[in-house]
Amino acid sequence: MKFTLKIWRQENAKAKGHFETYKVDGISPDTSFLEMMDILNEQLVNEKINPVAFDKGCKGEHSGPVSFDHDCREGICGACSLYINGRAHGPESGVTTCQLYMRKFKDGSTITIEPWRSSGFPIIKDLVVDRRAYDKILQAGGFISVNTGGVPDANAIPIKKEKADKSMDAAACIGCGACAATCKNGSAMLFVAARVSSLALLPQGKIEGARRAKAMVDTMDALGFGSCTNTRACEMECPKGISVEHIARLNREFLSAKLSE
């Protein structure tokens, strides 16, 4: 298969970005999207090594290999991002970019690749963004305050299977940032809700529920993320299918925090 790639290039957060166009050829349909990016980068490095071969459709001097975040390549670490043809994690639902395969694209088509665009995630280079804001939100309260040791036996408090399962549904969040990148308001509400809800559903997490919700929402606001207007775009694009019902649970926790103030 062959593709024309329009890729966002940007030297650093302050530099002005632009699109560059590249061509890749001989891609197997079983190649993953990020392997296709590896092949492109190998090609771009080889063109630097041997500029004579430099005629694969790039105009003028190109900016070297494309930087993009990636790690586990099995959809669980949350490192990969990428806006592909205008959608977070590409055209498929329920998968991350690293789980996307080239057989899902039309041979010969043009693919546009951009970084997450959100005021909460400044660009570091090309397609790599800074998502430390998500760490900061969790540092505000995304935990249960227990120290190591001195805890009761794991089976001391039975938990209804349904509750544990629901908690697990929310805990499946990989912190990739697709929700905030997709949201027209740049809200990180689904991310915050997933953590708050996952803990609030368990007796161990219930105790600090209200305080946690308030602290995390306040931090999200302070970090420049927008507010939620229930467009549900986040749910549509979440690679782990986290439901907006968790936002409702977050709102309940948040409200009870406000009421008890």
Added chain:
Amino acid sequence: MTDLISKVPEGPLAEKWTNHKAHIKVVSPANKKKMEIIVIGTGLAGASAAATLGELGYNVKIFCISDSPRRAHSIAAQGGINAAKNYQNDNDSVYRLFYDTIKGGDYRSREANVYRLAEVSNNIIDQCVAQGVPFARDYGGLLDNRSFGGAQVSRTFYARGQTGQQLLLGAYAALNRQVAKGTVKSYPRHEMLDLVLINGEAKGIIARDLTTGEIQRFGAHAVVVASGGYGNTYFLSTNAMNSNGSAAWQCYKKGAFFANPCFAQIHPTCIPVHGDQQSKLTLMSESLRNDGRIWVPKKLEDVEAIRKGTKKPSDIAEEDRDYYLERRYPAFGNLVPRDVASRAAKERCDAGFGVNEQGLAVFLDFKTCMEQKGRKYIEEKYGNLFQMYEEINDVDPYKEPMMIFPAIHYTMGGLWVDYNLQTTIPGLYAIGEANFSDHGGNRLGASALMQGLADGYFILPYTIGDYLASKFKDPKTDTNAPEFEEAENRIKERVNKLLSIKGKRTVDSIHKELGHIMWEYVGMARNEEGLKKAIGLIRDLKKEFWSNVYVAGDNEHFNQELEKALRVADFLEIGELMAIDALNRRESCGGHFREEMQTAEGETKRDDENFMYVAAWEYKGEEEPALHKEPLEFKYCTVATRNYKD
């Protein structure tokens, strides 16, 4: 006699840890506040250690190469975590978990360490539940378990197919709590490039800020390495793309001994290689072997038909299927340990029964389970794994069996540590996959998570106190010391050298070539001739790298090519030491299979008389590394040939 002091405490096995804890020194709260500890890596071991040390009042600095601590590769562990809770009343116990782990490791691990691991396993589950880890539960609200390879009891706790993720999020949450309190300072996108010693003690690191390229100095009273394993030496593995052995390797080059480097685990249930453009291999959890049955056709003509596509695997009649694990190992069946299952798959494929185009795949089939327990049961237990399989292969595993093949997954070898998890360098500790201590020649499934958290939550925070108790009067480490200056200059030189070669080969092309050498000669089956050849090839490739690599970009910006180049430079040296160790160990044991040493049935043949030791290697610069032996003693379990047949 040995010069390696394991510091295993005296007394009966079951009392060693309790007695040891009672006798080691502690640091007072007021003094803890004055002390600094550096932790490298934020996986289960690093995150849990940093959080616990922070809770205790130490000042901790934690470093990771990812953009967030949560992305460490522990996140990808699927199946579960072992603990000797005996919640299923199937006669499990600390002793049984200890015994299974020793036997699974083919009698090449240290008894006292393994017993302690089994002992604290139960605390881990309690801790994780208290942190809000949503483990699977049954309808009565209590915790559920499943079985893993190498065990005849059900002791594995799990959170769907995402157990590693949930445990890491628990440890990361505990870490976040300490970051908020100010006891832990987190340095994401920072890579340790050197260890700094002052008067022979670990006193700090040199790290590169991956965003700006700045080379920085960090001082401390002790350094803890929790940087994982070196499986990516093989290029293709189930490890994450950025997983690397460099932090541990820098420690080795500064004098820490590296133990049993040849013990690499090859996981039997991975998705087969599809072509030379592939970047990594994907694991299908071992938990699938609870309900899946492994087979190849009995007749070669059926193999041909499947390869050509004229027959589907589901067309093959029951009597024409060879469930070879059930046939060869009736007592454990599909749940034999990983090394045994991997070699059995290789045996069938070598005999011509491999079921994909390349002849390098076997089937993992859920037909029986679908018939007996139904689709809903499978969806609930393995739904995400089935979905993942279909995404990658475009085949519906509910209808046709999965195709699987062994792949590099984990490294049992690592930095040599004593009972306190201290390396041969005072003040330098290694925990989790980065050390060698608990898994011997082969790790059992669901034991990596257990070890990472045992080391991080329950062992290191105590044992490090014994060292630090004598250091509390030491002032803060001065990063202007000449030792830091020298280390920083050396790293800058190394980086500049890499950038200035401007040769003709890409970093990846050299890494792939190394991977081919490793898989061919230091992979599932090894022999003297091949290993000698590998050492020569790797040395040549190392020369090629340092004279002909092309590293794009510069050091002043975010530069992933440079990151890779620095790691590949180390993989080349790690690969060589793995081959040297594999050549030295002229026995078959665990994941290390020497073709010269096998039984008539093709099973591993250990040589306890000559090789019942830990091989710890000392760096000697340009010369050959020096071998130190730590003899292993087994007082509490009988050393026997592993038998999974009856």
